[in-house]
Amino acid sequence: MKPLPTKSPLALCMDSLGLVDIAEIDSNIHIRLMYAQADNFTGEVLYDDLTEAYLHPDAAHALIKAQQALKALHPAYSLIVYDAARPMSVQKKMWDVVKGTSKSKYVSNPSRGGGLHNYGLAVDISILDSLGIPLPMGTKVDHLGVEAHITQEGELVRSGKLTEAERRNRVLLRKVMKEGGFRTLPSEWWHFNYCSRDVARQRYKVIP
Numbered sequence: 001m002k003p004l005p006t007k008s009p010l011a012l013c014m015d016s017l018g019l020v021d022i023a024e025i026d027s028n029i030h031i032r033l034m035y036a037q038a039d040n041f042t043g044e045v046l047y048d049d050l051t052e053a054y055l056h057p058d059a060a061h062a063l064i065k066a067q068q069a070l071k072a073l074h075p076a077y078s079l080i081v082y083d084a085a086r087p088m089s090v091q092k093k094m095w096d097v098v099k100g101t102s103k104s105k106y107v108s109n110p111s112r113g114g115g116l117h118n119y120g121l122a123v124d125i126s127i128l129d130s131l132g133i134p135l136p137m138g139t140k141v142d143h144l145g146v147e148a149h150i151t152q153e154g155e156l157v158r159s160g161k162l163t164e165a166e167r168r169n170r171v172l173l174r175k176v177m178k179e180g181g182f183r184t185l186p187s188e189w190w191h192f193n194y195c196s197r198d199v200a201r202q203r204y205k206v207i208p
């Protein structure tokens with residue numbers, strides 16, 4: 001008999017908090033955690049023992065609805081998750097990199113309660129085409145700058161910083177995520193919250 005794969009301490013901690021491994025509930029959603037490699041905005045590996053994407057069950061079910069909405073429109077496309085539940089200990093490392101810089105507005109401050117990732121209620125996500133290649137969205141995921149803002153896409157297209165096809169791809173991502181029940185974040189095309197910060201603080205638990 002094949003032995004069961006062993007889970008890392010962080011994965012077991014996520015399990016113990018009642019979070020769900022997205023791959024276990026929908027194996028068609030791709031997972032590639034961007035903070036498990038050093039080529040992220042911090043320049044450091046932040047998840048040295050996590051390869052799974054976890055979410056609170058409420059957000060996980062919304063994500064499955066979003067994947068179904070995408071498949072209904074484009075059967076060959078699939079969602080790809082770059083980050084999901086994120087411990088507050090990791091949020092502190094991110095914050096230390098940006099605090100006191102112009103990039104601090106792109107990271108939730110842990111001393112103010114952090115953000116929705118720290119409850120397993122936010123996801124960083126994009127769309128893969130039929131060949132498994134991410135659709136062009138105008139910037140890489142986690143580009144901390146105005147080109148990633150969703151509030152100025154018309155102007156970005158007019159000034160040649162975003163193509164019309166890239167804008168349409170972002171619109172498609174927003175459409176299916178909203179159908180799932182997620183909300184957008186003005187400064188990041190890839191980030192979606194399941195609920196407001198107030199609701200998260202009232203009804204859900206922080207991941208330490």
Ligand SMILES: C[C@@H](N)C(=O)N[C@H](C)C(=O)O
Binds near residue numbers: 114115117
């Ligand atoms: C750093 C970026 N990927 C991110 O997650 N930003 C949000 C706003 C957060 O830190 O909660």
Ligand SMILES: [Zn+2]
Binds near residue numbers: 117122123124190191
């Ligand atoms: Zn995010």
